[in-house]
Amino acid sequence: MGKKKLLCAFASLFLIIGCGGGGGGLKGLLPSTAEVQGIKKEGRAQLYEGKKLFNYMDGGAELFYEYGFERACVQRYKVAEGEVTVEIYQMDLPTDAYGIYTFDTQGEHPQVGQEATYEKGLLTFWKGRYFVRVFAQNEGLKESILALGRVISQKITEKGNRPEILEFLPPVQMRIRDTLLYLRGMIALNNAYFLSHQNVLSLGEGVEGITFKYLQENQPLRVVMVRYPGSPRAEKAFQSFCASGVIKEGILKDEGFLGKSRRGYGGVKLVEDLLILVLDGKNLRTVKRALRTLPYKHKGDK
Numbered sequence: 001m002g003k004k005k006l007l008c009a010f011a012s013l014f015l016i017i018g019c020g021g022g023g024g025g026l027k028g029l030l031p032s033t034a035e036v037q038g039i040k041k042e043g044r045a046q047l048y049e050g051k052k053l054f055n056y057m058d059g060g061a062e063l064f065y066e067y068g069f070e071r072a073c074v075q076r077y078k079v080a081e082g083e084v085t086v087e088i089y090q091m092d093l094p095t096d097a098y099g100i101y102t103f104d105t106q107g108e109h110p111q112v113g114q115e116a117t118y119e120k121g122l123l124t125f126w127k128g129r130y131f132v133r134v135f136a137q138n139e140g141l142k143e144s145i146l147a148l149g150r151v152i153s154q155k156i157t158e159k160g161n162r163p164e165i166l167e168f169l170p171p172v173q174m175r176i177r178d179t180l181l182y183l184r185g186m187i188a189l190n191n192a193y194f195l196s197h198q199n200v201l202s203l204g205e206g207v208e209g210i211t212f213k214y215l216q217e218n219q220p221l222r223v224v225m226v227r228y229p230g231s232p233r234a235e236k237a238f239q240s241f242c243a244s245g246v247i248k249e250g251i252l253k254d255e256g257f258l259g260k261s262r263r264g265y266g267g268v269k270l271v272e273d274l275l276i277l278v279l280d281g282k283n284l285r286t287v288k289r290a291l292r293t294l295p296y297k298h299k300g301d302k
Helices: 003-008 021-027 050-055 061-066 094-101 139-155 164-168 186-192 231-242 284-293
Strands: 040-049 069-079 082-091 115-119 122-127 130-135 181-183 208-216 219-227 248-253 256-261 264-271 274-281
Touching: 021 040, 021 069, 021 082, 040 050, 050 061, 050 069, 061 069, 061 186, 069 139, 082 094, 082 139, 094 115, 094 122, 094 130, 094 181, 115 139, 122 139, 130 139, 164 208, 164 219, 181 186, 186 208, 208 284, 219 284, 231 264, 231 274, 256 274, 256 284, 264 284, 274 284
Parallel strands: none
Antiparallel strands: 040 069, 069 082, 082 130, 115 122, 122 130, 181 208, 208 219, 219 274, 248 256, 256 264, 264 274
């Protein structure tokens, strides 16, 4: 299932409970009819906590749980030209909210929240530990969608830091725009770039990663960086990956473990607690050069 489909797959069933109790804070973030001109609430707000998110999403909830989902509040609004839906997700940490946001960032980037994307009737943004979606089937409702998003953003008083692993990224001009994904597990990774049905990168508790497309010699390469809680665990993950068969006919050289991959050539290396994987090279020379330049910033660099 593609990224957009996974995030946009919803069940026709709803859990009919209000956003009171543990979700009271989320209800307070919803725009009122007085705060956005021309809108009217359609029915009661709905709360989804814990595993009950499955009652709202058909096939998409697993991704949210991978990013530390806690609870969500959903409210529909009527406008003259149709209906707009607001979804506010409370995640465990700001880095989780950032991560679920990066799952799809293709589009324009309005000034809403800490970072935002708008594309074809869908606004997504993150701020603090909240991830927000505002959408409508009618793409002509863009101004209403943005207005609702801005009000929610203003109501969220906290802010969060982006993940520290982003410090190792190459400059933006060396990456293909809107391909960066911060990941916490296999579901996100395999929807961005299918690697294996097996957990070949030893993703799990305490592990974080990023993936993006990296330009080397005008070639778009797929890069995956994974950071482990300590060098011993990283070394174990590196050895396990080399034995996984993702890189075939691999040879360990100074640049790393190099060989053939499903779409050309690939290589992997370890720098302290950071595993760096480069795939889809047209030749080994390009893969070697990419591995030599990554991570772009090492620990302790100023």
